[in-house]
Amino acid sequence: EIVLTQSPGTLSLSPGERATLSCRASQSVNSNFLAWYQQKPGQAPRLLIYGASTRATGIPDRFSGSGSGTDFTLTISRLEPEDFAVYYCQQYATSPPYTFGQGTKLEI
């Protein structure tokens, strides 16, 4: 089972700043089968990125994903107030079980 470790646990930034979130896998994620989700309090997760770098339908282009192998990054170029949330990475390369990272909380 691939274990995903996200860092930092909490990231404190201001609107307009750039956010860089990391997701490290315990072994290589084949074919970059890695996704990113955003979750706001009391809501379901929302798909942002799949295939490590492909934005899901309707996701603003300030969100971008990169990386390969064991190291992946979600970047939010200029933070908007609505971007403050918890972000999870998920691998779907060796599945099931699908595994999620423990999350990064992005706070103001």
Added chain:
Amino acid sequence: QVQLVQSGAEVKKPGSSVRVSCTASGGTFSAYAISWVRQAPGQGLEWMGGIIPIFGTSSYTHKFQGRLTITADESTTSAYMELTSLRSEDTAVYFCARGRQIQGKYFFDYWGQGTLVTVSS
């Protein structure tokens, strides 16, 4: 517009069972997988298991083997998650999620609103 609508909150006694439904609309139900993901209070996301309705095949993470059953009914475009022998640690929000396939692997592009299951004596 794809929507997954789940059944309402449940309060259960330890040792009992719970069944949560997830009804899909706006898409081709059989063409996708449905997974169940849970989130304990203040915690992260945990994949429990899933089903591919067109094949009727289910898979479960080892942690829930023997206690979890996931089924689907194509006629009603619904999936069901039944968890037995409930304990307090099963208190969580349970989400269904649609699995979109690429090369036989699934990520989750649409999610239900979540169902809170509280296990308490």
